[in-house]
Amino acid sequence: MAMSDFAKVLDEMDHEHRQSPVIQALQAIDDKMASLFNVFATLNARQDRLEAAINLITERSAPVPSCLFCPVAENLDSHQSGRCTRFPDTVSRAVQASRLGLCERCLKTGHEEDCGVTCQFCRLPHNTLLCPTRSLHFRHQPKKRKM
Numbered sequence: 001m002a003m004s005d006f007a008k009v010l011d012e013m014d015h016e017h018r019q020s021p022v023i024q025a026l027q028a029i030d031d032k033m034a035s036l037f038n039v040f041a042t043l044n045a046r047q048d049r050l051e052a053a054i055n056l057i058t059e060r061s062a063p064v065p066s067c068l069f070c071p072v073a074e075n076l077d078s079h080q081s082g083r084c085t086r087f088p089d090t091v092s093r094a095v096q097a098s099r100l101g102l103c104e105r106c107l108k109t110g111h112e113e114d115c116g117v118t119c120q121f122c123r124l125p126h127n128t129l130l131c132p133t134r135s136l137h138f139r140h141q142p143k144k145r146k147m
Contacts, residue, residue: 006030068107068129069096081107081129094130104130 010030013023065072067079069087079085087093094104101109105117107127118124119131128134 068102069093069100090130090132090134097127097130103127 007030010023010026013026063072065075066081067075067084068081069084070079074086081093084093087096097104097107103109103111103115103117104126106115107129108115117127119126120128121131122133124131
């Protein structure tokens with residue numbers, strides 16, 4: 001029997017018996033059940049919000065690789081993307097970036113193709129780590145001395 005049917009039966013009994021103690025007790029139970037249903041609905045909504053927040057925190061706290069090209073488990077020396085020995089040249093990096101579904105401009109996933117990033121060296125539409133002229137740029141710079 002649905003809650004609305006139960007309430008209808010109570011109303012009918014109320015008219016017939018004019019607030020007998022049994023009717024009053026059943027009405028109190030019905031009121032309490034309606035109140036508990038509202039509390040349950042509120043708690044259920046809170047639980048949904050908390051689960052969403054926990055999922056977001058879990059997602060954000062996942063380990064971020066220091067090298068975009070190597071899996072976290074394989075990057076034992078914690079090298080940076082620019083010092084990757086597994087993908088040392090621009091061609092192997094570009095192939096790995098494509099394999100991982102990374103944007104060739106910013107090396108991130110999950111956005112539109114034209115993100116607007118350009119190379120710092122040649123100003124073309126690719127990431128600096130994928131620049132074919134990058135090695136030429138480093139060869140022509142004088143080395144800085146450490147003091």
